[in-house]
Amino acid sequence: MRERQFISRLLDVAGCGEHPLLSQGIGDDCAVLSGQLLHDRLVTTDMLVEGAHFDLRWHPAYLLGRKSLVVNISDIAAMGGRAQFALLSVALPARMDDAWLNDFIEGFTNKLAEEDVVLIGGDTASGDKLVISVTVLGSVAQGKALKRRGARPGDGVYVTGPLGLAAAGLHLCQRRRFKFDDVAVSPWPHLLKALLDPDGQSAMGGLLSALGGVSAMQDVSDGLATDLAHICAASGVAAELFANRLTPHPELENYCQLVGLDPIDRQLRGGEDYQLVFTMPPEREAALALTCANRDLPEPKRIGLIREGAGVWLLQGGAATEITFQGYEHG
């Protein structure tokens, strides 16, 4: 499938895109969006490179298509916004066959539909390695974007779901304890799903923006310690995490036991979980619990506290250790 076929197949599946704000979709030099009152616009972009961000030996095309969009959806969710429009650029190696490309397109467009996002542009080129560059535009109520700056001493530190699963999934795949056909029936469905087909926290991001009281937020893409360090640096505060609150997901616990890893360390360092980490005064917890119950969303968990100072610290066995890491190395 050559580049032009890729585009025409993508348009067949995704459609040319309709949206009240879209006055020109794919098919001209630019997409045209009409003005939007009372909303701020969010823009984010991510580039995924074969071998650095994903490995085709274990990443099925359909799931990679979905994940390519999710990593951007997650950035929009981390501002408390809603994704609306996407642009997809790909450099395609000649070795990708039609079946692979069709599966990728199916996955990408399936996630577009799931997240109610309209494809409005992109580009294709030939390349030696597969490179996927996605830009997503979203919206958030005026002045309501949740930034990294804003955490205050006394705020709790919260996460929206289990951490460390994707990193354990990667460890699993790299040790070849997992065969490609095994995804569905694997003994480690949660680890593999976190790595290969993560969910972005769109609904939760919107809920947290509307709730009020959230003082800072970002997504956990590079690992909790690193991402929380960004919030601390931007806000001029320190964070203390409580080891006894970092209860591992049962599957992570089992896997760590089996291969001799530390589940706390996995949760702190492991990247690509695409959960949200945020700060909020603890007195908002009752309101948060009620809203989550109303929307049938799992309640975020408090795992630490913001205090004056700098850096991210782990309280474990009565001692505090600084754990501000230098960033997750994509493996």
Added chain:
Amino acid sequence: MRERQFISRLLDVAGCGEHPLLSQGIGDDCAVLSGQLLHDRLVTTDMLVEGAHFDLRWHPAYLLGRKSLVVNISDIAAMGGRAQFALLSVALPARMDDAWLNDFIEGFTNKLAEEDVVLIGGDTASGDKLVISVTVLGSVAQGKALKRRGARPGDGVYVTGPLGLAAAGLHLCQRRRFKFDDVAVSPWPHLLKALLDPDGQSAMGGLLSALGGVSAMQDVSDGLATDLAHICAASGVAAELFANRLTPHPELENYCQLVGLDPIDRQLRGGEDYQLVFTMPPEREAALALTCANRDLPEPKRIGLIREGAGVWLLQGGAATEITFQGYEHG
């Protein structure tokens, strides 16, 4: 220079970006733009891959940095808009040394400043081949975007400047008749500038949108015949080009004579000139001439006519030949 150094160097040179519409620039999960009344927003993206879109044997890093932005600026200009914000993602091979990357950054940020565009995001990754993915957001007065659809029988076909220069420049470089150090003192400065350091037609695009009467427009990136065919297909009309109006630029004429190429063919097929092709009733020519004189911009040239039918035709020596090509192959 590793990925993080690239970003920090880029931010040192480009700055974090200030703009009345920008409430959050680089440094969070997303950029945040505040609402914009009475303007439509334009979005475009292009991916440039080493070996397919540029060749590092003859493309200096500084000029490649500039061109990476220009190819997108050109799409914004082709809608009659003004570029405002850019996102830059790059996959960086380990072999690119610091000097090369610094030059690339200098060129990119120099063009940002020249076009009054603010960098609001991006991403970096490692890769085997250099891949550059740029997304640009711009604005145009509400409802004033000039699209490919809209050309009417009786309209003239106009181009904003000389064509075929970039393709001849590529021919020159590929035949190795040109050495890297020769750019400034080369006997072919216009051919090389068109290929290595093209200008986007920002000022002219805005002028044509404000002028009124322009019925369709797009940029000449894949070659005049191909790009005009897009206008014809979108508008449901045919275009006739007059060979005697396709006067080659003197440097193109000399080069074609020297190497035995047909200058008409070069102008029709050659891509990457980043001029604009547009259609307009000829009675608007006087107003266009006056506006161009006022703004000190070169007056676009009429090279053909829109008629009922389909396809792009060349009138030469009393005969009409269909020349709707299948697209320029980047070389």
